[in-house]
Amino acid sequence: MEHRTSRQHVVDMCRTMLERGYLKATEGNVSVRVPSHDCYAVTPSNYDYDRMRAEDISLVGFDGKPLPGSGSGLPPSIECGMHANIYRERPDVNAIVHTHQPYASALAFLRREIPALTDEQVRFLGRKVAIIPYAPSGTSFLAGKVQKKVASGDNAFIIANHGIIALGTDPDRAVFNMALLEKVSLAYLLALTTEAGKVYTIPDAIREIAFTKLRKDEKRIAAQITAAVEPLRVPTDESLPSVAEAARRAVAGTGSAPTTVPAPTVAVPAPTVAAPVPAEAVPGAADSKPGLAAVVAAATDLGSAAGDDPAAAPSATPAEGAAASVTTNDKTAADDVPQPIGAESAALGYAITTYPDVDDTMRRLKALVAQPVRGLRHDAMHDVLNYFETKCRASKEITDRAKLRIPGGVQHNLAFNYPFPLAIDRAEGAYLTDRDGNTYIDFLQAGGPTLLGSNYAPVNERVAEVIKASGPVTGLFHEYELKLAEIINRYMPHIEMYRSLGSGTEAVMAAVRGARAFTGKNVVIKVGGAYHGWSDTMVYGLRVPGTYRMNAKGIPFGATNSTREAFPHDLGLLKRKLIENRLRGGTAAVIVEPVGPESGTRPVPYDYNAKVRELCDEFGALLIFDEVVTGFRLGLGGASGYFGVTPDLTVLGKAVSGGYPMAGGVGGRADVMAVFGSGLDGKNGSHVQVGGTLSANPLSCAAGYFAIEEMARTNAPVLAGRAGDRLTRGLQRIVDKYGLPYVVYNQGSIVHLECSGVMLLDMRHPVKLLKENKPRKRLMEEMSAAYAAHGIITLAGSRMYTSMADTDEVIDDALARFDQVFALVEGV
Structure with missing residues (x-):
């Protein structure tokens, strides 16, 4: 087939979304599957989209290892593990968009999934837009949570306190789904702000009909893509090339490569995220289709998106931030293996x-x-x-x-x-x-x-200061009640609220x-x-x-x-x-x-x-x-x-x-913890x-706060x-x-x-x-x-x-x- 490189697809997608306000500076990341190969093209980490060229795009194998000679020496996105997990889990997906667009991100902060509101939404995005539980950016924890959720067959997801993921059978569809998600998010947020604050979903029967149509279309398109990709052959007088060489030939469209190739004979630099399980054969990606910008404009025209590049932004904790530079072959819970984390666990x-x-x-x-x-x-x-x-x-x-x-x-x-x-x-x-x-x-x-x-003396000394000021107990609110709850939430984000007790x-x-x-x-x-x-x-x-x-x-x-x-x-x-x-x-x-x-x-x-x-x-x-x-x-x-x-x-x-x-x-969870509300409020x-x-007394809460602070330090x-x-x-x-x-x-x-x-x-x-x-x-x-x-x-x-x-x-x-x-x- 005529092969516009997968790397050029990525650049085209980024420029279109940049022009329409869905991307800004270096935020988010985009990838496209390389046809007939267990690898994908992905944006580099913390690199301005305005300056991005096809040669800057990295090629990364499904094993998480960047292929030599790609990406102008730039490190790939820290979310490589997430992209690889999606491609392995969903053979029908050939392009992925991850952005921090404002309206969908607002729902991410609310951790509010979007139910089936319209036929169009279900027809392209799936039964609902589910929330993926929070995990630090760039970690195998997040990659595992994403893999588990995308198995539903839906094409759009909101990542708690982070952003969104939109999937497509080709680059156009991924961008279209991203734009449609933003349009639906805006409408949903507006509906929630009304006096009634209630939304009505489409009937379940209609939802299932639309979703069935979506899955049939995806299978049809995937079959067309597979049929359109010519088998890659190696001349009989030429030895089998390495994975890296095969990928370079496929991307450049200048030569042939075998359907099955041996492992690289040259050491490949380790990825910046946990390496996923070995990939299985998957169908290739489609040609780029015309009218990419028109597809986006037809979906919706919203203003500039705000957000920060996850690679540049500080992590939830200093320890979590180290995860991006950890090399490990261990796996996550989603991989169902007994030794999951290894060196990454120490870094976190x-x-x-x-x-x-x-x-x-x-x-x-x-x-x-x-x-x-x-x-x-x-x-x-x-x-x-x-x-x-x-x-x-x-x-x-x-x-x-x-x-x-x-x-x-x-x-x-x-x-x-x-x-x-x-x-x-x-x-x-x-x-x-x-x-x-x-x-x-x-x-x-x-x-x-x-x-x-x-x-431990450093904690004892700080606790002694608190006792000297307030005594061990007051019976009223004390600042260390809040400080303890906040520091627990800092390191355990799922503990949105905390009630101190005696044992x-x-x-x-x-x-x-x-x-x-x-x-x-x-x-x-x-x-x-x-x-x-x-x-x-x-x-x-x-x-x-x-x-x-x-x-x-x-x-x-x-x-x-x-x-x-x-x-x-x-x-x-x-x-x-x-x-x-x-x-x-x-x-x-x-x-x-x-x-x-x-x-x-x-x-x-x-x-x-x-x-x-x-x-x-x-x-x-x-x-x-x-x-x-x-x-x-x-x-x-x-x-x-x-x-x-x-x-x-x-x-x-x-x-x-x-x-x-x-x-x-x-x-x-805050909604569950609400049952523990206290006070004489009727x-x-x-x-x-x-x-x-004696629950939540200053002595215990201060000791907990300073102890956790010292554990982190x-x-x-x-x-x-x-x-x-x-x-x-x-x-x-x-x-x-x-x-x-x-x-x-x-x-x-x-x-x-x-x-x-x-x-x-x-x-x-x-x-x-x-x-x-x-x-x-x-x-x-x-x-x-x-x-x-x-x-x-x-x-x-x-x-x-x-x-x-x-x-x-x-x-x-x-x-x-x-x-x-x-x-x-x-x-x-």
Whole structure:
């Protein structure tokens, strides 16, 4: 065919949109698929459209790698990952326009999708113009969210707080769809401003007829394009050219190239976005059609669009801005792979560099549970107990006194109790010191909140200033209530509003109550074995899946009547419960720990949360993320940011106040959070009842604000995650060295060391549970005591939290101590 280059198509599109006011300066980006090749032509990053020439346009493969010799040496758009994902997902799409045009952008700020308003709209754009959830520009998170949405077959989308995407079977159609979207956006905005503020959509039947016509036209055009593209052949006396050479010939129209070509033999510079999955064969792009400017003018004539180039604009956070320069071959949630983010996660402020292989981890855990317990030799255990008797006498004396006034002698479920509790007098950085002066490496970190290390001076000093000025509590509004909510929103944009409460348990109670009030439904589904605090509703299937009310002593049956349990990993069972609930009034919410029950003790696959999100959307249930442990510990964006999944409500605790008391709160979508409105305004009938005399006190809110500020300044989540990686690798070497069946894995700074596997028992094997629960729990206690006797404090001998204070020297010291303990195991 006559081949006007795909690069010239891009230039023509840009100039037309520039003339008509849809583009300005360097904003947005445009691409066109190269016919019969797994690559596309795309605008360069931060380059003025007025000066753009065909030779400035970059050619980028579907693997995300720029092809050598294209683009005048200019870097391609930072949104290459987004464009590649669209072309892979939609073979019918041959041109993409991404702009920040004003009227559609206004809807992006409102996060308001456009329903089916006119036949013309549906005929060209699709059933509706959906909102793509927010993600930072130029990241694989955004590319993954876009890919998921464009699978609907629609041709126009609004990206929350960003701009729009218009797709077309050819360059003309993409530009036409972009202009039509702006016209519809303007009309919709005007309708919303009327006194009625209500719009009426076209009948569903008409909408479906128009949409069917759209899909038929797209298939017809795609078939015509494919038929029009001549097969590219290589003379028999010529060796097969590289991908880059084949693309150059196709674009220039000066030679032939094979239909299938080998990988480049020359190293190609890495892209500035996460590389997507390998592409499949797709049909080529159409010739440029005449009358491009006329098509645009016919759609609408609006004034200049305003906006900034995403490459030049500051990112949502300093960490997010680094994503554009990260090289990685890892993939996003949309790619359904177990190791999704890799190096990019560190650049974005995330602690997990490699997500654990869940299938392999579960296989090893099941193998551990299948064999008899293997603990310390009797003589070694005698020495451990002797340490406590001789070196910890002051702790024993004071905790024996405590038994007279405190039930059980301790107040904390995480307290070390075997053979008796240790009384801690000092905590600093990576260390704890007990009443007897013994020093320990602190891998408990108070159960997770002290990500900066214990007793972190820069936060303490700032909090002291606040207490000096206002005291710890006033009972009235204080500026740090707002500052804390704002800084949480800065790093977790999906938390549009935030209500501070007294603990993670209170926050879960509020989230469940709010979900029920918002949806008008009662049933809440949790994952068996997960811990969501100790409220009546959530003490159900606690720690051991399938135990239902086994731990619910003192809780009336009515309190758990609307709580359901699904086994970990079993999405089929979760869906069945959602179906059952739909027949009984529906499901208010599904609540999950994003890394798996009990902080990842039963780890879930990387794509698990995304699939739960889809099920919640399908059945009209809210998704609640319990991020009491993962919030800020996995990264500044929490588990939601790492997994690229947006919950409706998020529960925070622990790290949200930097280890200070009253750490808890619930946040999320503004419309859902509206049910938590407070104050004596006479509207309590429309609000759920939550409160607390000490909730949102100046001390806790200031501590949270300054702690998060320090986490961002120091990159604490990433540093703690690196410490977790180093600890995990070292522990695995020691386990292998002694041939032990123990299982080691980590999710960033959450490190799991399973020696007994007691947490892996469940009610699907009740005889084994009843028979082995006690001996396996006893082994966990004994290992915990052995670690302490060698100078290491863990959480129940099976979990460790690392912090920014855990330097390489601290980790290596700990590993030497673990080596000493494992050398004492039976059979070594």
